[in-house]
Every structure is written in structure tokens, then in C-alpha cells.
Amino acid sequence: KAGVTQTPRYLIKTRGQQVTLSCSPISGHRSVSWYQQTPGQGLQFLFEYFSETQRNKGNFPGRFSGRQFSNSRSEMNVSTLELGDSALYLCASSSRGQGARVSTTSQYFGPGTRLTVT
Amino acid sequence: AQSVSQHNHHVILSEAASLELGCNYSYGGTVNLFWYVQYPGQHLQLLLKYFSGDPLVKGIKGFEAEFIKSKFSFNLRKPSVQWSDTAEYFCAVNTPNTDKLIFGTGTRLQVFP
Numbered sequence: 001k002a003g004v005t006q007t008p009r010y011l012i013k014t015r016g017q018q019v020t021l022s023c024s025p026i027s028g029h030r031s032v033s034w035y036q037q038t039p040g041q042g043l044q045f046l047f048e049y050f051s052e053t054q055r056n057k058g059n060f061p062g063r064f065s066g067r068q069f070s071n072s073r074s075e076m077n078v079s080t081l082e083l084g085d086s087a088l089y090l091c092a093s094s095s096r097g098q099g100a101r102v103s104t105t106s107q108y109f110g111p112g113t114r115l116t117v118t
Numbered sequence: 119a120q121s122v123s124q125h126n127h128h129v130i131l132s133e134a135a136s137l138e139l140g141c142n143y144s145y146g147g148t149v150n151l152f153w154y155v156q157y158p159g160q161h162l163q164l165l166l167k168y169f170s171g172d173p174l175v176k177g178i179k180g181f182e183a184e185f186i187k188s189k190f191s192f193n194l195r196k197p198s199v200q201w202s203d204t205a206e207y208f209c210a211v212n213t214p215n216t217d218k219l220i221f222g223t224g225t226r227l228q229v230f231p
Contacts, residue, residue, distance in 0.1 A: 033217050043221035044207065090162065094217050106152065107208045107217055109162040 002027065004093050004110030012116045018079040021113045025072050025093030032074040034066060035109060037088040046089075047076055050096070081117045088112040120145045124209055124222035130156070131199050131229050139194040139225050141183075141209030142147040152210045152219070153183055168192065176211045179203070 005024045013019050025032050033056075034046040047054035049068035066076040072093075073089040078085055123142045131137060154166040156184060166177025173185040175182060184193045209222040 005139050016197070031217050035219070042223045045218050045220070056216055058218075095158070096217055104169050106164050107219065108164065111161040
């Protein structure tokens with residue numbers, strides 16, 4: 001099976017612009033999560049999606065948004081970019097089911113999109 | 119709120135030395151526990167996981183971890199490290215009703231030949 005893929009791998013934007021990042025989960029995985037990785041803050045959770053519904057959201061401003069499509073692919077958008085948004089954005093997918101109250105699934109990460117804001 | 123602590127920020131070892139990386143979490147309920155590794159220039163890879171059962175879990179590349187519930191700990195061990203183990207190691211937890219992972223700050227391991 002192909003792993004989690006993310007596009008683009010690298011991106012340079014200027015302050016005030018917006019950006020959209022894309023993630024394709026492992027085939028058959030319907031749960032997708034996004035994380036931000038920075039040297040100062042480490043790995044921080046952004047969103048969790050399942051079947052086009054956001055199930056969980058991290059503590060990020062409203063400039064950060066996401067969505068999931070019917071084929072489980074997901075996008076995240078950051079509007080009005082700030083210098084502090086420079087980070088590696090990671091997507092992860094799992095085989096967690098909709099009604100699963102006790103999860104025994106693991107998340108598998110993609111290579112990330114390196115966003116640099118100048 | 120849940121949190122994860124990794125007390126060793128930077129560990130330097132010689133090849134064949136034994137490794138133990140500490141991980142403590144704060145959450146009173148049931149948790150799932152993970153160790154991920156990030157080799158230089160590569161993406162996060164799952165090293166091992168604990169959901170339930172035997173508290174001693176074995177992962178890839180000779181790594182193992184022990185869940186000690188009374189100490190809220192999930193320390194990672196390897197009896198003999200190799201140069202190729204040079205990487206950053208992250209401990210993470212989630213509660214069983216979500217995929218949301220809470221990560222520790224990571225431990226950078228450098229192994230010298």
C-alpha cells in the first residue's frame with residue numbers, strides 16, 4: 001500500500017497570503033489528522049476528520065481551517081499568513097472506524113509540507 | 119488537559135551502549151501510548167504502540183517500551199544502540215475515543231561509532 005502523500009512538499013509564501021495544503025491518506029483509511037511541527041512548539045494537533053466531518057480541533061486561530069472530501073482526501077488552509085506559521089505541516093491517517101469507541105488503531109504520517117513564510 | 123513529558127532532550131551515546139528514554143504523561147483515564155521516530159530528513163515513523171494487555175511491548179529495530187500505569191510512564195529502551203539509531207524520538211498519547219495525539223517535546227539521540 002502506498003503511504004500518506006502530501007503536496008506540495010515545499011512552499012514559500014509571503015505574509016498576508018493564503019495557502020492550501022493537500023493530503024491523501026493510505027488507501028482505505030477514513031480518518032485524517034493534521035499537525036504542525038516547529039522547533040519551538042514541537043508537534044501540535046490541528047484537526048481530525050472522519051467522513052468529511054471535523055471530529056476534533058486543536059488550539060489554533062480561525063485562520064487555520066480544513067476539510068475532508070468524500071474520497072477521504074483532506075486539505076488544510078491557512079489564511080492571512082504570519083511569519084510564525086512557518087512550519088512543517090504533517091498529515092496522518094488511520095483506519096479508525098466511525099463507531100469505534102475504543103481505538104486500537106495507529107496513525108501513519110506523511111512526509112509533510114514545509115511552509116516558509118517570508 | 120493531557121500532557122506528555124520527555125525529560126531527556128538530547129542524549130549522546132556510543133554504539134553498543136544501552137538506551138532508555140523517559141516518557142511520562144498526565145491523564146487519569148485510559149490512554150493509548152506510542153513512540154514515533156523521525157530519522158534525519160525522513161517522516162515520522164511508528165516505532166511501537168501500547169493499547170492494552172502485556173505492558174512490555176516490542177517494536178521495530180529492537181526497541182521495546184514498558185508501560186507502568188502507577189508511574190504514568192512509558193519508557194523506551196534498547197539494549198544496544200547503533201549509529202543508524204541517530205534520530206529524534208517522540209512519545210505520544212491519545213485517549214481511545216480520538217485520533218488526536220498529544221506529543222512530548224522529543225528527544226534527540228546521537229549515536230557515535
